[in-house]
Amino acid sequence: MNPDPFTHNVSELLHGLPAERREAVLTMIRQLRRYAALMEQAANVSHAVFEGARVDRIVRLIVEGAGRIGQYRAGAFILMTGEHPTIAATYGEFAGTEGRRAPIELTATCVTRLGPSRLEFLNTALGIDLPVHELYLVPVATPDTCVGTLALLDSDGDSPDDRLLESYGSRVALAYLHAVRLQ
Numbered sequence: 001m002n003p004d005p006f007t008h009n010v011s012e013l014l015h016g017l018p019a020e021r022r023e024a025v026l027t028m029i030r031q032l033r034r035y036a037a038l039m040e041q042a043a044n045v046s047h048a049v050f051e052g053a054r055v056d057r058i059v060r061l062i063v064e065g066a067g068r069i070g071q072y073r074a075g076a077f078i079l080m081t082g083e084h085p086t087i088a089a090t091y092g093e094f095a096g097t098e099g100r101r102a103p104i105e106l107t108a109t110c111v112t113r114l115g116p117s118r119l120e121f122l123n124t125a126l127g128i129d130l131p132v133h134e135l136y137l138v139p140v141a142t143p144d145t146c147v148g149t150l151a152l153l154d155s156d157g158d159s160p161d162d163r164l165l166e167s168y169g170s171r172v173a174l175a176y177l178h179a180v181r182l183q
Contacts, residue, residue: 031160034069038164041065042171049179058179059089062140062172063150067091069168070161072152074130077140078102079148087126093153097126108137108149111166131155136162140169140176147173 010029014022045061053061063077074092078085085102087094103125105114114122114135123130136154140147150169154162 034161034164037069038168041068042168042175045172045175049175049182052182053179055176055179055183056089058176062176063089064091065172066138066150066152066165066168069165070152070154070159071156072136073133073155074153076102076106076151077148078106078151080107080146085148088148093128093130094126094151097128100126102126106135106137106149106151108139109141109146110139111162112137113154136165138165138169140173142170142173142177145173145177147176 010026014025017025042065045058045065048058048061059077059079063075066072066077067075072092074090074094076090076094076097077088079088081088085104085107087097087100087102087106090097103122105118105122114137116132116134119130119132119135122128122135130153133153133155134157136150136152138150138152140150150165152165
């Protein structure tokens with residue numbers, strides 16, 4: 001088992017610091033950890049693209065990476081393909097909906113949230129049973145092209161992870177577009 005590079009021996013290193021300084025250092029470590037998770041997941045997607053992975057593997061890596069960046073218990077990657085949006089990859093309670101037509105409410109060109117009251121409609125439309133939480137919608141887009149949307153079941157509300165996920169959406173959009181061109 002590898003020690004966590006962000007916390008290995010941290011208590012020893014911070015032992016002599018005053019409590020407020022120790023808390024400031026721990027806060028910075030948590031921020032670095034979140035940013036490292038973003039970069040790791042974006043790099044995983046890019047690495048797979050440049051290895052020549054198929055697009056279906058890339059979309060799975062994109063949605064799974066989003067789940068590793070934050071505390072999102074379920075997610076779906078909705079692609080803007082053809083005539084209507086389609087669920088391309090999922091995890092958690094969205095599992096089993098891949099390939100289905102996505103309700104237009106699951107598409108976003110800017111970051112938005114759907115309140116718990118809208119989940120009943122989505123449950124009916126998709127034939128699933130999502131627990132009552134907000135749905136966090138993040139566009140997967142470049143400045144020129146909206147590829148799709150990450151729809152994430154967000155049980156902890158607005159958090160610092162959300163800002164990172166917005167950045168992730170733009171990074172993986174470029175990788176996805178490159179994968180499509182290669183296929």
